[in-house]
Amino acid sequence: MLFSNVPGQLEIKNRLRRMADDERIPHALLFLGSEGVGHLTTAVTFAQYIFCINKTNGEPCNTCPACQKINKLAHPDLHFVYPIASSKDVKLSLDVITEFRETFLSKPFMNQQDWFNELNAENKQPTIATEESNNIIKALSYTSYEGGYKIMVIWQPEKMNTAAANKLLKILEEPPDKTIFILVCNSAEQLLTTIISRTQLVKFGLASTDEISAFLQETKGLNAQTAEYCANLSEGNVREALHIAGEQDSNTALLEHFQVFMRTALKFNAFKINPWIDQTATMGREKQKYFLTYSLQLLRECLLLNSGGETLVRARNEELDFLKKFASFVHMGNYELIVEEFNKAYYHVERNANPKILFMDMSLKMNELLNIKKAG
């Protein structure tokens, strides 16, 4: 990992480099920032920079033994605590460290949802339990393997219950020797003020559109125009930017799918709609949901186009060309009703409705709604 793998945050990176270079590292740091700014990745990179024996030009070398271990999230002096969905078999962060490594390494800008999806625990309450504090004490009570610092990264400390938070506070008040705590937090309001006051604050702002655009061009090989489009939509959230970039390809196919749907629904034709329904049915639930969300976005843009709000429209290229032609079919007389149909379909998809019946019913409804004439 390199500092340059996180877009923007130049001032913070320099501050962290200085801390390590001058060996004046506070024993507890609070990395505070909104989701997707890259504070977890920065925390890991900072640890790597501290442990690296061959750092050059303000970056870890990425090849020394320490770097190699960090790149697998398997350095013996780097510890992690994070929210888990506790169960009979899972009581501590350590019990799911393999899953945590995999998720982080494939999604360095991961959020809570990515993590819980990986655990198949979407509906569970993420918590850092009291037992975890005992584990922290234990992990830090040994001397470090490599003779240097021991670093404890606590991801989302705001998910600690009160007892856990109080125990952590005790540790922060009397920290073990040569220990660095990095608290990677999204929302400081949920942290004990006494914990905050024991840490040095490192506040992450949002990366700029230019920074994210450059990052996407470099890491994903996007052209400047597409990168800027994704960066704009992401509003400073790198995770979101990567997500949107990944969707760019599939959106072209989805646009076509939407076009066929609208065309066949407008002049309802049972022969033509059937292949479309079959195709939709085989998409699978997640893709169906995404298609419906994407369609809702297009419909909203139609309304914007009709009311002269073209500057607010996100669509571009072929999407925009299509919407300009299609927009006149969506107006105040049917917009709400159409949106309701799409939302209803989303609801039923989530609850495992039979897709063939669902989308057949929907296309009949759409035939009715799209043919409502614009008033006046």
Ligand SMILES: [Zn+2]
């Ligand atoms: Zn190194």
